[in-house]
Amino acid sequence: MVDIEIEIDGSVVHGHSGESIISIADREGIDIPRFCYHKKLSVAANCRMCLVDVEGNPKPQPACSTPASAGMRVHTNNEKAKASQKAVMEFLLINHPLDCPICDQGGECELQDVAMEYGSDVSKFNEGKRIVADKGIGALIQTDMTRCIHCTRCVRFGAEVAGIVEMGATGRGEELKIEPFLSEGIQSELSGNMIDVCPVGALTSKPFRYEVRSWQMNSVESVARHDLVGSNIFTQTHKGKVKRVVARDNESVNETWISDRDRFSYEGLTNENRALTPKIKVKGEWQEVSWEAALEAATSGIKKNSAEAFGALASKNATLEELYLLQKLTRGLGSENLDTRLDVANPSSTSALETTISLAELEAIDHALIVNSYLRLEQPMINHRIRKATLNGAKVSTVNSLTFDFNYRVANSVLSAPQNTLATLSGVLKALLEANSLALPDYLKDTKVDQAQIDIASTLSAAENAVVVLGEQVNSNPCADQVAKLVTQIAKASNSKTLNASATGNTLAAEKVSFKPNGGLNAAQMFTANLNTFVLLDVYPTYDCVDSTAAIEDLSRDDAFVVAINSFEDESVLGFADVILPLASFYETSGTHINIENVAQSYGASVKAAGDSKPGWKVLKVLADLLELPGFDYTDSPQVADDALSLSPNVATSEVDIIAMEVPNIATVWQYTPYASDVLTRHAQSLQQTQIGQISEAVVSAATAKILELSQGDCYKGVPVNINETVAEGCVFVHTNQARQR
Amino acid sequence: MISDKAKQQIDTWVAKYPAGCQSSAVMEALKIVQAENDGSLTSESIQAVADYLEMPVISAYEVATFYENYNHKPVGKHVIRFCHNISCMLNGADDLISYLETKTGVKIGEVSEDGLVSVKKVECLGACVGAPMFQIGDRYYENLTQQKIDEILDGLK
């Protein structure tokens, strides 16, 4: 790329040869009106709003599709440019309904702004305007297609970014419409971004419809904490309520996109199941009490029992500050029983797979091996980066127990039930080592290698920038540790990077503050050790625990005193808890998220906590004070974050032997839909109504179904059985929005 | 949905494009399938074409709604495609269209009761030298007059 000089409106500016005029102008802060141009999408040049005068050209040129060349002289606001812009504006408004007073885009509409700047005050058009009948496109996006100006940003977003070709431009001339083929709803985990790219009010947020005018809201910078990326967002609030969430640009984190989960989860904040008042259970009856009384009850309950019998369990979506204070409290009491890994079949693992690649680097890979993951739904923004790499020719291989609908082509896909995953990965490793004539470790001596494994190995060795991704389905595997170790070895042998996506949310913050036992009991062990005191931080065993029935039974013991610091109440929590301390939820508390690149992103509270609930760091600080523990004299949450971030986590690296552990002949992989992955999203209604939110099936092959005596339509652990051959033999893949059952 | 014969016909078109570019044959494929289904397309047949050519159905639908030679409602055995663009209009197309409507009793976009004819207005068919004109099947009828239209209609079976 050559640096060139051009002149825009008389000032000399720099660009690369071939760069469009509009992109140079944008960088220089020179305004050029536009509708169809979007920096992250291909150039369509169909709206003609960006016409500018380029000296030497008889006709005005579209700035978005005219490449700059050295010495070019561009005028964006001389007579000729202005006349063209005005003409285009008049043309675009011919069929636009001008229903701005009842349009949710009003006040933040590119058409409104540009019309204000370039429009005329009278229209020469006296004919009837056209009206477009709407096809609905699902629970998240409201369509008012009469307002559409056919810029095709949404169509290009779908095809180029989301990887779904569902919206299209049908008909022609006056009959041109932007619509999907069927009105089943857009099936994408990123669909909400269409709202952001639509320059007019044709696509707006459905849950936000008619809520409040855009200019009445405050925009607060925040960070989403549903996944490992920590997408940057604005929460838009009105009268103390979050009304909408939109993307905030941060090129190195989420670029300019956010997932639907990050965008629409806020609806859960006002759900009727929120815990709003402190409560204590007196003789089996719940009583609403003051914070003082509830904290007093919690303190005396905790003091009654010994430290060894104390256990703390926290949500992996909790803030860094909350996790830090709860571990400090637990350790201050003298207990090492603490964990966030409630959904992990075998949390005794100490070896965690390291992440050695950055989000930006993911775009430059030439091969990705995805193990145990439906990455697209688990980590939408990470998957998006990999998809970008595939558009440049990167290949993807998968080792999964179910065939997933990725939004890119998967070159080698190996189906492997959890109990065979070690063997499959060992095969890949052996093939790799043999191909590079490296010495085989003992545990690979008897490993058999098949063609599919050789294919993956040879794609990996041929690649120069490969990454091996481990996803959250590994948590259903008792041998998760060994799987992680094999992934590390495979990456080493093939000179690949690794990405650990096995635990989501703010897991890396939990790692940072060592929110896991160092010699004490882990999540699974705590429920079998007859502990007397539990403190739960936003934990809902029905959904969160691998064996929810056992966990609830244990928590319900008469001699178990349970303090639930929870943002929501559900039946089981009300059943087993003795004290409920209502917790401020997402956006209601300040906090810090640590993302996959180990970047700590702090944010303030966007709104006041609902009801009487309080931010977790305050609750834990006061609780610790009442328990007379030293070192809790914090006055604000940044102080807590500072202390937490100055810790260096004790990375206990214990040797893992690759030996197959006992795994049932038929294994179950349990995966929640992305909208059942944490308590806030589970309460966000619109997300639940989407097709992704409604997924609930136990997929099993015909042969395995026969062994389990299941037939189509039966229920397996409460989930409808779906028999087909997209799943590995010897396992049931449960993909659901329902709580875990035995 | 698509007969084997139609598939064979489509395949000859697919073969004209480089491997992997089978969707380039979408226009012909739609035409073939339309011919097989009494001259019109349905959501199902468009879906079938998209599936057969391994392309997103919306893309096939875009093509099917862009071009006028695809019909989305049932049509008569003979579709009279009457040009109403500038040359034909200047030469009296509009009056002749009304004449045709009264004569056949079929309004633009409708099918006659016996299913024999339907009438459609189309844009310039590139036969301006012979304006006014219409097309039935593969044939152009030019320099139309009321009398000529009568004769043509009489000849339709």
Ligand code: SF4
């Ligand atoms: S719906 Fe919005 S984004 Fe899509 S083409 Fe219309 S104006 Fe553009």
Ligand code: FES
């Ligand atoms: S922005 Fe350039 S033509 Fe639309």
Ligand code: FES
């Ligand atoms: S205008 Fe009718 S054929 Fe050209």
